Amino acid sequence: MVRAGGSLSVVSRPTNEPGPGELVVATEYAGLCGTDIQMLRGLRDDPAPVIGHEGIATVVAAGPGVRPEFAPGTLVAVNPTHPTDPGFLLGHNVDGLLQERTLLPATAVTGGMVLPLPADTDRTLAPLLEPLAVVRYALRQLHAFAPRTLIVYGDGVIGHLAVRAARRWLGSATRVILVHHTESGRAFSEAAPYRADVLCTRLDWARLEPGVVGALLATPRDATVFALESVLALGAEELAVDLVGGLPPNATTPLLPGIDLTAARAANCGGLPDPARIVTTDSADGNRVHLFGHRGVADRHLLDAAAELAAEPGRYRDLITHETDLEGAVRVMRALAGSRDRVIDGRRLIKLSVHMGAKQ
Numbered sequence: 001m002v003r004a005g006g007s008l009s010v011v012s013r014p015t016n017e018p019g020p021g022e023l024v025v026a027t028e029y030a031g032l033c034g035t036d037i038q039m040l041r042g043l044r045d046d047p048a049p050v051i052g053h054e055g056i057a058t059v060v061a062a063g064p065g066v067r068p069e070f071a072p073g074t075l076v077a078v079n080p081t082h083p084t085d086p087g088f089l090l091g092h093n094v095d096g097l098l099q100e101r102t103l104l105p106a107t108a109v110t111g112g113m114v115l116p117l118p119a120d121t122d123r124t125l126a127p128l129l130e131p132l133a134v135v136r137y138a139l140r141q142l143h144a145f146a147p148r149t150l151i152v153y154g155d156g157v158i159g160h161l162a163v164r165a166a167r168r169w170l171g172s173a174t175r176v177i178l179v180h181h182t183e184s185g186r187a188f189s190e191a192a193p194y195r196a197d198v199l200c201t202r203l204d205w206a207r208l209e210p211g212v213v214g215a216l217l218a219t220p221r222d223a224t225v226f227a228l229e230s231v232l233a234l235g236a237e238e239l240a241v242d243l244v245g246g247l248p249p250n251a252t253t254p255l256l257p258g259i260d261l262t263a264a265r266a267a268n269c270g271g272l273p274d275p276a277r278i279v280t281t282d283s284a285d286g287n288r289v290h291l292f293g294h295r296g297v298a299d300r301h302l303l304d305a306a307a308e309l310a311a312e313p314g315r316y317r318d319l320i321t322h323e324t325d326l327e328g329a330v331r332v333m334r335a336l337a338g339s340r341d342r343v344i345d346g347r348r349l350i351k352l353s354v355h356m357g358a359k360q
């Protein structure tokens with residue numbers, strides 16, 4: 001699937017041969033992510049023509065010098081964000097997984113970005129692996145503040161995964177509030193098998209437990225500051241906020257004087273540093289606020305997410321609402337890029353799974 005001048009099409013291209021240290025992998029299942037849609041809408045300027053940074057694949061060829069753990073036939077996940085080499089951001093500046101064969105450069109292989117998975121891994125859950133790893137990172141950080149209330153802001157796949165994983169990773173005593181973008185989004189949650197304690201579209205109606213409030217902002221880039229301000233306006237005495245969603249450059253809010261929100265989020269990348277950098281400040285109202293964010297995940301987050309999907313597949317499976325092949329994915333992505341509506345084939349889309357297994 002090749003992106004050119006704002007349009008998408010499926011074309012044939014020659015398969016790369018792996019050079020020294022490189023791997024060629026065959027994608028089995030890949031997911032479509034919110035950042036992919038933003039690229040199609042022209043909101044980001046990532047150069048890679050082939051997108052796709054979430055999925056699992058099988059090694060089909062290994063170049064000279066590659067360690068035997070990556071022998072052909074090995075099932076692997078790829079961590080899309082190299083913590084120290086900005087030249088490897090899979091599906092953004094390196095051609096991604098929405099193609100039959102993907103060349104993984106030596107920096108990804110030697111840098112530990114390619115993770116062998118057990119052969120009995122449920123491949124159909126693969127599109128949830130990377131987003132659940134992001135949630136793992138977020139909830140691990142928030143857990144340190146022992147929040148009594150968790151506000152999950154945003155009802156995309158990250159928000160829904162966070163609600164479901166919070167019971168497992170924060171415990172059952174934390175009250176979970178899911179803030180939806182639209183009433184139809186709230187209706188989806190109402191009908192879902194695992195629900196937050198509170199489902200709302202406006203945060204000011206939600207009741208907080210006494211004690212620390214945690215907030216996980218899983219919002220698109222143009223909505224994160226609004227979400228942050230909505231959470232700050234609740235006036236919790238102590239608040240820990242994870243800016244999972246993106247931010248425009250140099251974003252600020254008058255509610256947190258002197259804080260560069262974008263810099264706070266960018267301080268953590270690919271799981272480094274560990275522990276994560278957290279900014280602690282006082283809000284304009286005099287409340288204590290801990291603020292952080294992160295781009296990408298560490299391998300440990302991906303492996304924890306893989307273990308969680310293996311342990312509790314039924315807790316997450318219904319979030320893969322649509323499955324299609326490469327041609328079908330082009331159709332869905334065109335529809336999504338052209339509107340803010342998330343209804344495809346008469347159903348709300350949470351996660352699209354692209355199955356590439358047919359033409360091996």
Ligand SMILES: [Zn+2]
Pocket residue numbers: 033034035053054
């Ligand atoms: Zn993504």
